[in-house]
Amino acid sequence: MRIVIAKPGLDGHDRGAKVVARALRDAGHEVIYTGLRRTPEQIVRTVIDEDADMLGISSLSGAHAFLFPRICQLLVEAGCIDVTVFGGGIIPVDERPILFDSGMRAIFGPGTKMQEMSEFVGAVISRVSSNQPVGVGEGGDWVWSSGE
Amino acid sequence: MGTGYGLAESERLPKTIFEQAISGNRRSLAKLLTAVENGEVSHELLGISPRVVDGSVIGVTGAPGVGKSCLIERLLSTWTSDGLKIAVIAVDPSSPLTGGALLGDRIRMESADNNPNVFVRSFATRNQPGGMPNAVVLAADVMRHCDYDIVLIETVGAGQSEIRIVSVADRIVLVEAPLRGDEVQAEKAGVVELADMIVVNKSDLEGSDRAAANIISALEVTSNPPPILLTSAKTAVGIEDLAVQLRTLPAKPGAELARARERLLTAWDSALLSRKDINEVLDGLASSENSAQEWVEKNLRW
Ligand code: B12
Ligand SMILES: Nc1nc2c(ncn2[C@@H]2O[C@H](COP(=O)(O)OP(=O)(O)OP(=O)(O)O)[C@@H](O)[C@H]2O)c(=O)[nH]1
Ligand SMILES: [Mg+2]
Numbered sequence: 001m002r003i004v005i006a007k008p009g010l011d012g013h014d015r016g017a018k019v020v021a022r023a024l025r026d027a028g029h030e031v032i033y034t035g036l037r038r039t040p041e042q043i044v045r046t047v048i049d050e051d052a053d054m055l056g057i058s059s060l061s062g063a064h065a066f067l068f069p070r071i072c073q074l075l076v077e078a079g080c081i082d083v084t085v086f087g088g089g090i091i092p093v094d095e096r097p098i099l100f101d102s103g104m105r106a107i108f109g110p111g112t113k114m115q116e117m118s119e120f121v122g123a124v125i126s127r128v129s130s131n132q133p134v135g136v137g138e139g140g141d142w143v144w145s146s147g148e
Numbered sequence: 149m150g151t152g153y154g155l156a157e158s159e160r161l162p163k164t165i166f167e168q169a170i171s172g173n174r175r176s177l178a179k180l181l182t183a184v185e186n187g188e189v190s191h192e193l194l195g196i197s198p199r200v201v202d203g204s205v206i207g208v209t210g211a212p213g214v215g216k217s218c219l220i221e222r223l224l225s226t227w228t229s230d231g232l233k234i235a236v237i238a239v240d241p242s243s244p245l246t247g248g249a250l251l252g253d254r255i256r257m258e259s260a261d262n263n264p265n266v267f268v269r270s271f272a273t274r275n276q277p278g279g280m281p282n283a284v285v286l287a288a289d290v291m292r293h294c295d296y297d298i299v300l301i302e303t304v305g306a307g308q309s310e311i312r313i314v315s316v317a318d319r320i321v322l323v324e325a326p327l328r329g330d331e332v333q334a335e336k337a338g339v340v341e342l343a344d345m346i347v348v349n350k351s352d353l354e355g356s357d358r359a360a361a362n363i364i365s366a367l368e369v370t371s372n373p374p375p376i377l378l379t380s381a382k383t384a385v386g387i388e389d390l391a392v393q394l395r396t397l398p399a400k401p402g403a404e405l406a407r408a409r410e411r412l413l414t415a416w417d418s419a420l421l422s423r424k425d426i427n428e429v430l431d432g433l434a435s436s437e438n439s440a441q442e443w444v445e446k447n448l449r450w
Contacts, residue, residue: 002182022250024248025243025246025248025249026243026248027248028243028246030249030251030270030272031249031250031251033252033254033255034254034261035254035255041262042261042262043261045174045262046254046260046261048175049174049178049267049268049269050251050270051181078175079175
């Protein structure tokens, strides 16, 4: 899988994103890390130019409620409906449904084991190969729940 | 994942995607490059002939951390403000064990994300010998067809990839930086003899003059030493000069044979690795006492 890991907005907490990027690489994926402080537009362009299969976005600053849905919307507008979007950071549980509604398929909070993220990516791969919706604009109500 | 996933059936044909890419559609170019990277398309399939060497595909190599990506960013902003369109292929190594890769050069290239006249694509080596994916040749040709005036190829300056770059790029720029045990470095790296230009970057740091002096003295013993330039990607000193010189940089005379050799080796490696039975061959070698040397002597005759 080609996976873009991005840090949108002014949030400077990049430890988690880097840990996740390295873990996904170690799980055998090609990971493109964008670096800090990217706008939603820049992130979408990276996803397009790199022809990524998945986009992982990280936020610990509380701006996820605005930034994450915006990124999803721009991806759909650009025609990238098949890209799977997931994310992590400090994201209160009661704020997640709105993110899932915008097309995200998983949110991982602090302390998530890398094993679980790998399992998520595995689930995405098997959904793609069986033609089940998993992209940001493909609809359906599948979201990752741990222990699946 | 498949190359055309998300596109309508009729749009998945390489030729159609190529036409859309030529007409300026970034997403089509990106999808086509994936197909190129996966070895799914060829020059013939796209109806183009291999490019004639004209100095427009430039390899940028050098040890990790010398400032290749930062220099490329400087070139991107200089050249695009002159009205040029520039594409970049940034090559990073794949892990031989897991196949995974962390592609991080883009981070240093601001223009990659917002300049409409720039297209940056990261390539993993996918464990091709010499650290240079064979697909880079076609990828660069495709980019040139899509109206990009110059294609820059950044490669990790470790091991052989420094030398393999000569088989894909028209011109080679070797980047050095101070404080890296310079003298020895310059002498042992074979690419010094193949480079069309040597850039000593980080000239803002103490020691860059000495690094340049060391390289010059190492080169004095070779014939036809290439031009050496001092730059700082940090302060932009020397960048204008670099940007101008690179546009008309002549190929280093006397390096033709060495280049031909690398091209042959690259073609040979890729022919070997695309054998239908390559996995059986590898399994056989891994699980038996037979040496690779024996296998070659027995199976490869010409
Ligand atoms: C370290 C830290 C810092 C460091 C950051 C260093 C760095 N370069 O990353 C420094 C000191 C710079 C810092 C500064 C600030 N911080 Co701070 N910081 C933390 C702290 C203690 C730990 C974060 C961390 O690195 N964790 C380790 C990593 C590995 O975990 P993680 O990021 O959560 O990632 C995991 C998961 O979330 C998930 N994940 C994360 N991203 C992604 C992405 C994807 C795609 C996936 C799949 C998964 C995933 O996977 C990871 C592994 O399990 C947290 C508190 C906490 N316990 O979380 C506060 C915290 C995040 N900081 C906070 C704040 C307020 C700040 C400051 C604004 C001011 C301040 N009070 O210090 C500044 C702002 C900096 C800025 N410019 O944005 C608040 C945020 C509050 C909020 N969101 O409402 C927190 C929650 C502390 C608190 N309880 O108040 N901080
Ligand atoms: N002082 C100084 N630092 C520089 C200069 N150019 C680059 N750097 C710094 O050197 C580090 C590496 O720069 P990169 O451009 O990523 O180097 P690179 O050669 O592309 O590195 P790899 O892709 O990892 O091989 C960064 O921290 C840059 O900020 C320069 O001219 N002067
Ligand atoms: Mg680099």
